[in-house]
Amino acid sequence: MKLLYKFSLMAALACGATAPAIAQTVVTEKLPTDYLSASFHAGRRQALRDKMPANSVAVIFAFPEEVFSNDVNYVFHQNPDLYYFSGYKEPNSMLLIFKDMQGSGADAYNEVIFVQKRDAAREQWTGKRLGVEGAKNQLGFKTAYVGTEFAAFPIDFKKFSTVLYDGIPGDVGADVSKGSLSDLVNNFKAKAEIKDMDKGLMADLSLIAQRGTPKNIDRIMAYLKPKMEQPVYKNNELLQALVAKPDSVTLMDFKAKIGGAMGGMVQYDDAVTALRGVKQPEELALIKKSVQISSLAHAEAMRAVKPKMSERELEGIMLYVHKKYGAEDEGYPPIVGAGGNGCILHYEENNATEVQNQLVLMDVGAEYHGYSADVTRTFPANGKFTEAQKAIYQLVYDAQEAVFPLCKDGVPYGSLEQKTQEVLAAGLIKLGIIKDEKDVRKYYPHGVSHHLGLDVHDKGSYGGNLETGMVITVEPGIYIPAGSPCDKKWWNIGVRIEDDIQIGKDKGINLSKDAPRTWQAVEKMAAEASIFDAGKFPALNTLK
Numbered sequence: 001m002k003l004l005y006k007f008s009l010m011a012a013l014a015c016g017a018t019a020p021a022i023a024q025t026v027v028t029e030k031l032p033t034d035y036l037s038a039s040f041h042a043g044r045r046q047a048l049r050d051k052m053p054a055n056s057v058a059v060i061f062a063f064p065e066e067v068f069s070n071d072v073n074y075v076f077h078q079n080p081d082l083y084y085f086s087g088y089k090e091p092n093s094m095l096l097i098f099k100d101m102q103g104s105g106a107d108a109y110n111e112v113i114f115v116q117k118r119d120a121a122r123e124q125w126t127g128k129r130l131g132v133e134g135a136k137n138q139l140g141f142k143t144a145y146v147g148t149e150f151a152a153f154p155i156d157f158k159k160f161s162t163v164l165y166d167g168i169p170g171d172v173g174a175d176v177s178k179g180s181l182s183d184l185v186n187n188f189k190a191k192a193e194i195k196d197m198d199k200g201l202m203a204d205l206s207l208i209a210q211r212g213t214p215k216n217i218d219r220i221m222a223y224l225k226p227k228m229e230q231p232v233y234k235n236n237e238l239l240q241a242l243v244a245k246p247d248s249v250t251l252m253d254f255k256a257k258i259g260g261a262m263g264g265m266v267q268y269d270d271a272v273t274a275l276r277g278v279k280q281p282e283e284l285a286l287i288k289k290s291v292q293i294s295s296l297a298h299a300e301a302m303r304a305v306k307p308k309m310s311e312r313e314l315e316g317i318m319l320y321v322h323k324k325y326g327a328e329d330e331g332y333p334p335i336v337g338a339g340g341n342g343c344i345l346h347y348e349e350n351n352a353t354e355v356q357n358q359l360v361l362m363d364v365g366a367e368y369h370g371y372s373a374d375v376t377r378t379f380p381a382n383g384k385f386t387e388a389q390k391a392i393y394q395l396v397y398d399a400q401e402a403v404f405p406l407c408k409d410g411v412p413y414g415s416l417e418q419k420t421q422e423v424l425a426a427g428l429i430k431l432g433i434i435k436d437e438k439d440v441r442k443y444y445p446h447g448v449s450h451h452l453g454l455d456v457h458d459k460g461s462y463g464g465n466l467e468t469g470m471v472i473t474v475e476p477g478i479y480i481p482a483g484s485p486c487d488k489k490w491w492n493i494g495v496r497i498e499d500d501i502q503i504g505k506d507k508g509i510n511l512s513k514d515a516p517r518t519w520q521a522v523e524k525m526a527a528e529a530s531i532f533d534a535g536k537f538p539a540l541n542t543l544k
Helices: 002-014 038-051 080-086 120-126 131-137 181-192 199-211 217-229 237-244 248-261 263-277 281-304 311-324 339-343 387-406 414-430 437-442 519-526
Strands: 056-061 067-069 094-102 109-115 144-146 162-165 335-338 359-363 366-368 376-380 471-474 477-480 493-496 499-502
Touching: 038 080, 038 094, 038 263, 056 080, 056 181, 080 094, 080 263, 109 131, 131 144, 162 263, 199 217, 199 237, 199 248, 199 263, 217 237, 237 248, 281 311, 281 366, 281 376, 281 499, 281 519, 311 335, 311 359, 335 339, 339 359, 339 477, 339 493, 359 493, 376 387, 376 493, 376 519, 387 414, 387 471, 387 477, 387 493, 387 519, 414 437
Parallel strands: 056 162, 109 144
Antiparallel strands: 056 094, 094 109, 335 359, 359 376, 471 499, 477 493
């Protein structure tokens, strides 16, 4: 109708007719008002600067765009580090943060951002761009350029004692034009004289350097063994030495040499991990909202579930609730597993056409303004637990309850896992499912906790103590697939209960309490009516 009216008006004007006066209405675009502020991001840049060594510069790249199909990309997801330190959400960009002021006088700077240039034709298709002026006016950067200017930007990386960076992006996409991510990366490597390194190898070397101890050296070797067949691993002299003689002396030597060879990456990771692991008040507000949205969605799924529903339909109910409350996305692919599918830890197909009278494990978390929730609930599709299901559920619940008191400032992170294994092992022995506590890993194959934030498995310290302001998950689980060496009554029972906990000085706060946890509360919720109960959809007609 709008196009038709516009055409008619133009035609009337062409014929000399007098057009009626049209009132001009300015429509204000309604956008969320609770994004992280420019002052938050500036504060995070200063916090990083405070941790950087003398005479250093940190370099952070955007994530590459990824092809979804042919000429269509996935929705772009920014590198969380770049977003954390800048607020910039667009691709083909990079950020430089300097320990000290560069230059002098009015033109001096200690940070520079390179962004995509404005392009009216492209913006009509793919959305508005901030450009240089937006980076200055909205994000608060004094010094900003378009990416095409980085090649000629007068910076000598060799004059800095340390260049901190989180590795070099590997798959930078097919776009090699000036100002593209590929162009930015290649110019950085040339300016800083940095050689390419396999990103997977680089991540593993850094991980061993940070978390390797004499106590976990056996696990490190088990992890490395299959990878040592790859040429990039086999030809690395440091790994060769560690694999040949995996003892504490070699490990310490490995760490010392890694610090010299990869100092910039190790120092970058140490600093950023420390910062992102402890959340600021503005971050906590967004995490709380994301988790509450997820919790309400889980509660609604409990109300709505019916044995004839498909896994995909339950997923859709969750996603509708997320969108209803303003969540832009999910923090990870939703996991909706009925029966035996619930025993697959990262089951993502969600394609069973009926959940039937089985347990349904739903691990689904909203993402709100970049911050992810991670909530899991397990409930019976027919509203009532069987005695076997109830026994496993209660054991997992008991493990959670035993861990919650540990979720406070000063408690060693590793004690959460130790307590979980103790409770689950004792419970499985009592139920006759295992005979020895060391067999607990057969049915509990993952860890009990991880950090949560801009990544669902967020950056944060796992080797030290919990700190006030951290947000972690507590997620014990038991999974007994068909064919397991135990009584058949336990087969195809998979239970995980996962909550998101804010660490406090004296105790943790359960942010996901709006999703029922006890088996009694789950059954009570399942008996309530759902807003989706009245939904009537027409049948699909199969064309012949």
